[in-house]
Amino acid sequence: MDGLLTAFWFTLQPAALGLMLLGVSAGVFVGAIPGLSGTMLIALCLPLTFFMTPEMAIVLLISIYIGAISGGLITATLLKMPGTEAAIMTTLDGYPMARAGRPGRALGLGIGSSFVGGLISWVALVLLTKPLSIWATKFTAFNYFALIVMALVLIAIITEGSFLKGIIAALLGALLAVPGIDPSSGTPRLTFDLVALNGGIDPIPMFIGLFALGTAFTDLLKPKKEGEGLSTSYRGVIMGVKDYLRHGANLLRSSVLGTWIGLLPGVGAIIGSMVAYSTTKALSKTPEKFGTGCEAGIVSSESANNATIGGAMIPLIALGLPGSLNNVLLLAALLIHSIQPGPLLFVNNPELVYILMAAFFCANIIMYFVMVGSVRWVSRISQIPGYILFPIIVFFCLVGGYAYGNSVADVWMLLSFAVIGFLLDLGGFPKGPLAISFILTPMAEQKLRSGLQIAGGDWSGLYTEPLTLIMLLMALAMLLIPSLGPKLSRRRKRALDKIGSPTPKE
């Protein structure tokens, strides 16, 4: 408790507050512009965090993360253009309500729900992280290996697009993590006799290339959609106490669902808001109103998508497992400062964990005020033409990549990964599994090797340790279900046809 209070004291200092205000505003700004994302901005800011203390770096990145997830709701509601994927479900009810002459009310519900969702997930973050990290310190090397394998499989199969492509992308990330001197044996691996590769591929230029510059190249292929703007009053933009009470159950349920989904690796805010929206609709007495400007729809979608942020932080801090792309970037920011998230973070850098929690809480409050204050002009920001935005993004990617290590090699690396990112986008391969696997594979390899060394080369620990076995079986099941599921249902259908059962087409 003392640690958390000290952390709050730190985050309330003018420098940290200023950085949070800057981060949230920048996050809301990019979140509101379709094509730009929080991931892009966090990737761009990574080199800048090199010049900050780890505490300040975390404060800035968390604020951007929260701002970006929330910012998408403004354009989703007013222009029917979700600035971020997380706001897609908000469009379904937010835009019809705004069209019906109540944009202020729609935005007010969205902003208030985002705020509550963030706070509820913050409670989970504070309550669950420490017990989970204490439990994780008891993990054996094989347990940890199995956990990472399970997370990798989950990330690869759940991410958008084809299951097979997700796995291929994850394997590509794993292969890209290999180059360098093997820390266990001192042998150079996949370096192709290039001295620059002896230290491995640096994640910072790689992530800026993949997620900022690569995405910018891909965006050049997409024609910019013109939103249908609304110019009405913004009355009702502040959610009243009565509204909070009326939507209390929905807020709580959707936030808990969002937090829980955020905990699962790779699932993300969009799935969180979809599940919460569908659940609320299923439980509603008037499901037909959903999609026509229903208040409960906005509340469930927005509270859940913001709640996923806190949920995703829990495994990142407690286990060192990044569950989402933004969390991979947060992890990279910590690694820049030689801080390794995981069970020992509470022992080695407890102040950092508490600052993260305090920053998360304060950034949510700042987000609320920034959003309420900025709704009038954020919808106009989204209309900034590409010929102004694009050169700025490209320039900051290139100069930021150079500034990070004062090295021309980093810039070439960044550009190479921008091309790889663009090609992956073109081929429909998700980049999330690649990035997460790039970070997790060396961890998994290291745990497996240390487990085997401790056991004297005996592999039996993988199937005799119950927790390891359960997690590996779960990973196997998750791998097999997507490929076997359709075959089984086809076989069942054929069997039904054979015995003459009525099928829908009959």
Next chain:
Amino acid sequence: MDRRQEWFITMLIGIVGVIGCWSALQIGGFAFDPLGSRAVPLGVSVLMIGLCVVQAGKWLLPRAPAVSATGAPVDIEKSDMKEDTLAQVGESVEDIFEARQLLAPLGMLTLCLGFIWLVFLERFPISLVTTAFVVVAAQLLPMPNRRRGTLIALMLGVVLGFGAEWLFTQVFFVDLPALG
């Protein structure tokens, strides 16, 4: 076009897998380490090659027969050859259009290469190279009014060029490439 793009990129990833596999085979084993340095890169590469072959094979297989809305297969004999030809022409036009779309990212990539080359040549100040970069980059993008857009890009370039140079050198103390 999409299917061909996907196939081409899958094959590229497969080639990366082959290179990884070949390179992993060069790594020696060690007695003190039960797993060794080779196992992970080799295993990952082999899996990657295998899955890329499966993925590429999926696109090479003939497409399933078209199914009508009621679930019954469409009678192929009845399909109008003329319509097929028209569809093919349509697809080709679409292909050309999509290939032309690729010119914008390729142009931008070339521009980035030029920018990096000019900056690290250290013959021109980074502020001026940035200004030129912003103006040229803006030309590659759609503008409703080209003259007005170019003027805005020029102003932005000047602000960005001189502002970023000041920000990085004076605030972040980064030694940006300077005149030699």
